[in-house]
Amino acid sequence: MLEKFKVSLFLAYKYLTGGNKGITIFTIFILTLVFLQLVLISAILGGATNRFNDLMIDYQTGNIVIEPKEDTEYISDASRLTSKINALPEVTGVSARIKGVGKIIYVDKSVGATVIGIDPLDENTVTKVNSAIVDGDFISKLDRGEIVLGREISGGYGALMESKSLGGVKVGDKVNLRIGSVNREFRVKGIYTTLFFLVDSSAYINKKDMEDILGVQDEAHEIAIKLNPGEDEEEFKKKLMGIGINEEIRVWREFAGIVELLTRTITQIGNILNLIGLLIAFVIIFIVIYINTINKRRQIGVQKAIGIGSNVIVASFVLQAIFYASFGMFLGFFAMQYLITPYTITHPIQLPVGPVILSLSNTEALFRAALLFFATILASFIPAYMVAREDLLKLIWD
Amino acid sequence: MIQVKDLKRTYVVGKVEVHALRGVSFGVEKGEFLAIMGPSGSGKSTLLHQLGLLDTPTSGEIVIDGVDVIGLSEHERTIFRLNQLGYVFQEYAILPELTALENVYLPSMMMGKKREHYLKSSTDILETVGLGDRLHHLPRELSGGEQQRVAVARALVNKPKILFADEPCANLDTESSRQILELFKKLNKELGQTIVMVSHEEWHKKYVDRIIYLKDGMIEKIS
Numbered sequence: 001m002l003e004k005f006k007v008s009l010f011l012a013y014k015y016l017t018g019g020n021k022g023i024t025i026f027t028i029f030i031l032t033l034v035f036l037q038l039v040l041i042s043a044i045l046g047g048a049t050n051r052f053n054d055l056m057i058d059y060q061t062g063n064i065v066i067e068p069k070e071d072t073e074y075i076s077d078a079s080r081l082t083s084k085i086n087a088l089p090e091v092t093g094v095s096a097r098i099k100g101v102g103k104i105i106y107v108d109k110s111v112g113a114t115v116i117g118i119d120p121l122d123e124n125t126v127t128k129v130n131s132a133i134v135d136g137d138f139i140s141k142l143d144r145g146e147i148v149l150g151r152e153i154s155g156g157y158g159a160l161m162e163s164k165s166l167g168g169v170k171v172g173d174k175v176n177l178r179i180g181s182v183n184r185e186f187r188v189k190g191i192y193t194t195l196f197f198l199v200d201s202s203a204y205i206n207k208k209d210m211e212d213i214l215g216v217q218d219e220a221h222e223i224a225i226k227l228n229p230g231e232d233e234e235e236f237k238k239k240l241m242g243i244g245i246n247e248e249i250r251v252w253r254e255f256a257g258i259v260e261l262l263t264r265t266i267t268q269i270g271n272i273l274n275l276i277g278l279l280i281a282f283v284i285i286f287i288v289i290y291i292n293t294i295n296k297r298r299q300i301g302v303q304k305a306i307g308i309g310s311n312v313i314v315a316s317f318v319l320q321a322i323f324y325a326s327f328g329m330f331l332g333f334f335a336m337q338y339l340i341t342p343y344t345i346t347h348p349i350q351l352p353v354g355p356v357i358l359s360l361s362n363t364e365a366l367f368r369a370a371l372l373f374f375a376t377i378l379a380s381f382i383p384a385y386m387v388a389r390e391d392l393l394k395l396i397w398d
Numbered sequence: 399m400i401q402v403k404d405l406k407r408t409y410v411v412g413k414v415e416v417h418a419l420r421g422v423s424f425g426v427e428k429g430e431f432l433a434i435m436g437p438s439g440s441g442k443s444t445l446l447h448q449l450g451l452l453d454t455p456t457s458g459e460i461v462i463d464g465v466d467v468i469g470l471s472e473h474e475r476t477i478f479r480l481n482q483l484g485y486v487f488q489e490y491a492i493l494p495e496l497t498a499l500e501n502v503y504l505p506s507m508m509m510g511k512k513r514e515h516y517l518k519s520s521t522d523i524l525e526t527v528g529l530g531d532r533l534h535h536l537p538r539e540l541s542g543g544e545q546q547r548v549a550v551a552r553a554l555v556n557k558p559k560i561l562f563a564d565e566p567c568a569n570l571d572t573e574s575s576r577q578i579l580e581l582f583k584k585l586n587k588e589l590g591q592t593i594v595m596v597s598h599e600e601w602h603k604k605y606v607d608r609i610i611y612l613k614d615g616m617i618e619k620i621s
Binding site: 010 | 447450452453473476477479480481483484485487491492493494495496500504505507508509510536552553
């Protein structure tokens with residue numbers, strides 16, 4: 001068995017080194033591109049997923065969110081709980097929020113929105129909404145009667161759902177906020193966009209204003225917690241439960257339903273594109289090996305005549321194809337890992353959800369490589385087998 | 399060494415049956431240098447292909463060194479060819495990507511022999527055929543006669559029981575042809591190599607022990 005493999009390897013090596021260099025280089029180049037296409041989709045998807053996750057953590061939930069117990073509308077004594085959590089060493093920041101679902105009205109247009117009442121200083125320790133301002137300023141601790149709108153509410157600034165927005169509210173304009181039966185006028189202090197429509201469909205006001213509207217004091221609908229980099233969220237959740245916090249404690253992923261949906265959709269599109277890439281690789285390898293075997297018909301016949309088994313001959317062509325694919329994959333992986341990915345760190349790809357840095361896990365790269373490897377073996381085996389099983393006299397003389 | 403009995407080979411070309419061999423019987427002794435001669439279309443090459451297990455006869459019997467080779471499976475025929483037989487074809491049927499030495503040791507490599515063993519035996523046989531100074535040359539760097547001598551060396555490297563040669567001088571000039579035939583004669587006389595050769599050149603007769611003349615797929619005479 002080993003000696004047969006050695007002969008196959010020897011023949012494959014001689015065909016490669018003695019054969020047409022141009023064809024070898026062309027085939028490797030094409031397979032490098034195919035491998036890049038396979039992993040690039042995966043890497044963009046990985047990068048986009050990271051971007052979505054970052055958007056959730058940086059602009060919406062932080063790492064952990066505490067919500068009221070079931071059948072309870074508010075977390076009471078919010079400032080005491082906030083101080084308690086803030087004292088924990090794993091914590092970067094804590095923000096207690098009061099949310100009101102209502103209507104924002106501007107002239108003759110109105111938009112339904114979730115308005116979040118925050119302490120701006122606390123909120124800035126948890127999220128980066130203050131840095132996403134595209135016009136005006138974020139609200140400050142002492143501001144009253146001021147509101148910051150996401151671009152999907154204000155309209156303009158590239159809003160995706162312009163027709164459902166207020167149609168171009170500007171900083172300084174007055175809008176009315178109606179929550180329940182309470183109607184208050186607010187001055188637009190700033191407009192923000194994270195480029196992610198879910199986050200951009202909210203509005204922020206000072207917590208004091210929201211407390212006035214809802215008629216509550218020191219209560220919160222949720223407490224968002226930002227952890228130090230590298231902290232394990234699940235472990236911290238257990239720690240919170242351990243120190244007697246009886247409210248609902250959730251990790252940010254539990255709020256990422258829509259993001260999951262988007263990720264899965266992109267994954268499926270990616271899989272279809274990968275399938276096309278694999279088919280291209282299959283056809284290229286098939287054609288290269290087919291032409292190779294047709295050109296070597298007489299040689300194959302002679303090899304059979306002198307006692308070289310058909311399986312050894314087939315294996316020699318499959319090994320050639322494996323070399324093409326392996327070299328192509330190596331070059332593709334090298335280009336991806338050391339050229340393209342580092343380049344996107346300094347020059348991120350600008351997608352509608354924002355700048356995306358490619359992210360390719362080794363598992364994903366290995367999986368794509370295995371797929372390409374399998375396609376290569378199959379695509380080379382078929383033409384080689386077709387020729388090698390022919391009658392040897394026909395091979396030699398026809 | 400070889401016993402052939404009532405050997406027939408019929409090809410079907412479209413709807414026409416071509417009787418290439420119509421019942422051939424003869425024997426070949428060990429150490430004999432036999433020539434198969436006859437006009438074009440007489441069945442010379444067809445007979446050689448049957449004896450050399452390159453083709454399967456329609457009917458008849460071939461026994462080589464006591465083995466009924468007709469009953470062998472395709473895999474067994476491949477092994478038999480590798481271990482027991484050697485071939486020299488009309489054209490220089492050596493692999494263009496391999497050097498002379500590599501072409502020669504390929505069958506030994508296939509047999510699983512050790513590298514040092516097949517390197518030595520291949521070098522020795524190439525020296526025997528007069529190509530000791532051409533070991534690492536590619537076929538395109540060799541003349542037609544030299545390429546055919548590489549093919550002879552490859553055929554002999556595993557010390558086959560029988561060497562089959564199908565018009566080995568067909569593409570060679572007279573001088574190269576003479577060298578090949580003298581080489582065959584030398585191998586036959588000095589090593590006792592059994593050789594079965596197809597030829598249509600009258601002047602080749604002087605090199606062989608016996609000649610089977612074929613005509614229309616049958617033996618016309620043996621001399």
